[in-house]
Amino acid sequence: MKKLIAGLALILIGSTALLYLSPAAQLASLQLIERQRAGLSLKQISVNNLNIHYYEGGPRNAQTILMVHGFAANKDNWLRFARHFSQDYRVIALDLPGFGTSEKPAGSYDVGTQAEHMASVIDALGIEQLHLIGNSMGGHINALYAARYPHRTRSLALLNNAGITSPQPSELMQLLQRGEPNPLVVKSPEDFQRLLQFIFVxxxxxxxxxxxxxxxxxxxxxxxxxxxxxxxxxxxxPLEPVLPKIQAPTLIIWGAEDRVLDVSSIDVMRPLLRDPRVVTLADTGHAPMIERPQLTAQHYxxxxxSLHNSRSESGRGNNQEHVGIKKPAQ
Known part of the structure; x- marks a missing residue:
């Protein structure tokens, strides 16, 4: 009890101290606190002459979950989501090349190129098989990887993923078609406030x-x-020709109020995947793992x-790594 009280006191003191730090120092301190709560450490690796930064935590001998961010985002997007998994899984949250603190190489940033960069990182980290979860552009990249490397992919989770021509064009697509500025690219302080309103409910x-x-x-x-x-x-x-090639069990989670990528994309994806599980979150925007981290984590x-149970019931569980399932942290 004394340790708990002391820990809470330190958090309170630290939170108060943050008010007197520069914004950069505030951010660094908050990132440290969130990393510690998530059980993650900051790491980097050189792959194909690129310096790649990532968070990692959890048991090294457990199954791996790789978390991949979207456009103009970074690995910090997963911090509050990752804390629900790092006790039972080896969790890796990646800064893709060109994003976060990873290197920004010359060359193409299309999703096909990024999928191959990701494959090189996975190889360099010595991961044979893994669970993939990605948001927006990260979901697009992960779906390509799962189709190209089916033997390496245990499961695939897509959160408001890009790569689908939705029956109902999203607000973003309509804006771009009219030649209006891209709301995802910030060019003034006012743009940043509008971006927050555009991404989240x-x-x-x-x-x-x-x-x-x-x-x-x-x-x-x-x-x-x-x-x-x-x-x-x-x-x-486009993902439409690719999705039937995916062999891994797939979960789709979508914020029903997404203005970036319309929820009607699910109607296109569902018949192209092998019996996907689909979850639509009410009153949620484009990044469920940020806006509703605990609820999104519970669905995941x-x-x-369910994958663990099905393997056990089919008699294949003897050759699978055991993954304990616990109630998500509050």
Missing amino acids: QPPYLPESLKGYFAEQAIANSAHYDQVFAHLIDRYI RDFLQ
Whole structure:
């Protein structure tokens, strides 16, 4: 009990101290706190002459979950989601090349190229098989990987994934078709506030100092993100022909109020996949793992548990790694 009280006191003192730090120091301190709560450590690896940064935690001999972020995002998107899995799984949250603190190489940033970068990272980390979960562009990349490397993919979870021409065009697609500015690329402080409203139904709380800092960082990267988005459009790889090649059990989770990628994409994907499990989250936008981390984690954990149960029931469980399932942390 004394240790618990002491720990809470340290958190309170640390939270108060954050108010007096620079925005960059505030962010670094918050990232450290969230990493510790998630049981993750910051690591890096050199792959094909690229310096790749990632978070890793959990038992090294457990099954691996690889978490892949979306456009203009980074590995921090998974911190509050990852804490629900790092006790039972080896969790890796990746900064793709060109994003976060990973290297920004010259060349293409289309999803096909990124899928091969990811394959090289997986090989370098010595992972034979893994569970994949990705949001938006990250889901697009993961689906390509699962189709290209079916023997390496234990399962696939797609959160509001890109790569589908939806029956109902999303608000983003309609804006771009009218020639209006891309709301995902921030070029002014006001753009950043609009971005939060565009991505989320209820944006997560951010102190004003951090909002300003995030806006500055996004503005500084705007030319790069314009280039990346152009590659995604000009070198687009549709998922419709790819999905039937995926052999892994698949979970689709979609925020019903997504303005970036319309929820009607599910209607296209469902008949192309092998009996996918589908979850639609009400009052949720484009990034469920940020907006509703615990609920999204519960659906994903239920999915993983169902895979474990089905393997056990079919008699194949003797050759599978045991994964304990616990109630998500609060």
